Amino acid sequence: MAKPSFIFDESIPHDILASVKRICRRFLWIVPAWVEVVYVKFEMQPDHSGQIATTTTTRAYRNSVVRVCPLFVADNEEGRRAHIVHEFLHIPTAPTVDCANRIIRDVIKDDSFKKHALDTIAELYEGAVCDLARSIVEFDERMRGSE
């Protein structure tokens, strides 16, 4: 299988483009081989305030879209590295959590229990991604220190 490729959108602010490309290429190994293209875009108006970046993966079309927001742009290289690792970890894990969410929506009829199940999955999933991202960033920092 070919490695996934990146398409960096023209919307990404020019002064961080080199940094974004460098970080994405460094952590390409997190992206599974079934992804053909990772689109990286800039989102001027995030869905909610405080949002730094977001990722949508469509396994059927073998692609992911990573959207970086103004808070991402304002961060330094170290912060951007942590955010990209976090977003990339959403890619290999997306099919599993999407499946769990679909089953919950299809099987659970009681709306309040359905909401509770979806909220619980979302919280545990996000926490797991945060933990993995922290471990990977710390490991990467140790490796860069020994280069």
Ligand SMILES: [Zn+2]
């Ligand atoms: Zn996340």
